[in-house]
Amino acid sequence: MELSKRIRRPKWTDTRLLAGAMLVVLAVVGTYLLITSANSTTRVWASAHALVPGEVLDATDLRVAEVNLADIGSKYLSADEALPAGTSVRSVVAAGELLAASTVAPLTELEGRVVAIDVAGSVPSVVAAGSLVDVWAQPEQNGLDDDGSAPRQLVESAPVAHITRDVGSFGVGDGARIEVFVGTGQLSDVLAALDGRSVLSVVGAPAAVAADSGQ
Known part of the structure; x- marks a missing residue:
C-alpha cells in the first residue's frame, strides 16, 4: 500500500507538468516565427545603373529588389511607393545598389x-x-x-x-x-x-x- 501511494499518475494540474508543456509550446511558436521572419521579403528600389547627383530619377533608372524584411526597416525606399517628381540622389549609387532613403533628395536641395x-x-x-x-x-x-x-x-x-x-x-x-x-x-x-x-x-x-x- 505504501508503494502504491508513492507512485501516482501525474495530473494536468501539476505545476511542473504545466510549465514543461508551456516551454514546449513557446519553443514551437518561436521556431515558427523565426522561420517565417527569415523567409519574409519586401520590395524595395534598387538602381538599374549608376546614379549620379544632379540627374532626375525616373522609372528606367530603378528596378525592384526583394530583400529580407528584418534587414531593412525604414532604411530603404519601398518599391510599392513611387518616387516624388524631381528626385535625385545626394551621392553616387552603384549599379544594383539598394536605394537608401537618406540618399534620395529633391533636385532643388542639391x-x-x-x-x-x-x-x-x-x-x-x-x-x-x-x-x-x-x-x-x-x-x-x-x-x-x-x-x-x-x-x-x-x-x-x-x-x-x-x-x-x-x-x-x-x-x-x-x-x-x-x-x-x-x-x-x-x-x-x-x-x-x-x-x-x-x-x-x-x-x-x-x-x-x-x-x-x-x-
Whole structure:
C-alpha cells in the first residue's frame, strides 16, 4: 500500500507538468516565427545603373529588389511607393545598389549642378558613368604667350553622369564630352575656365566607384 501511494499518475494540474508543456509550446511558436521572419521579403528600389547627383530619377533608372524584411526597416525606399517628381540622389549609387532613403533628395536641395566638359585628347578607360574624376585646367599657350603656368586643379572627386567618347569636333577617335556634377563651391571656377582660354582635362580619382557606364 505504501508503494502504491508513492507512485501516482501525474495530473494536468501539476505545476511542473504545466510549465514543461508551456516551454514546449513557446519553443514551437518561436521556431515558427523565426522561420517565417527569415523567409519574409519586401520590395524595395534598387538602381538599374549608376546614379549620379544632379540627374532626375525616373522609372528606367530603378528596378525592384526583394530583400529580407528584418534587414531593412525604414532604411530603404519601398518599391510599392513611387518616387516624388524631381528626385535625385545626394551621392553616387552603384549599379544594383539598394536605394537608401537618406540618399534620395529633391533636385532643388542639391548643392551643385551637372556641367558638360569637352576634353581634347584621350580619356582614361576607368572614367565612366558613376566614377569619380578630378578636373584640371591649363591656360592655353600660344607661342610667345607661353608663360609657363602650371595646370590647376579645379574640382576633386566629381561624379561622372555621362561620357561620350570620340567627339567629332576634336577629330576622329579623339576627345570626349564628360558631364560631371560640380559642387556649388567650385562651380564658378569651372564655368570661368570653360568660358576663358583654358584647356580642361579630367583624371580618374582614386576613389572611383565601379559601375556599368552603359556606353
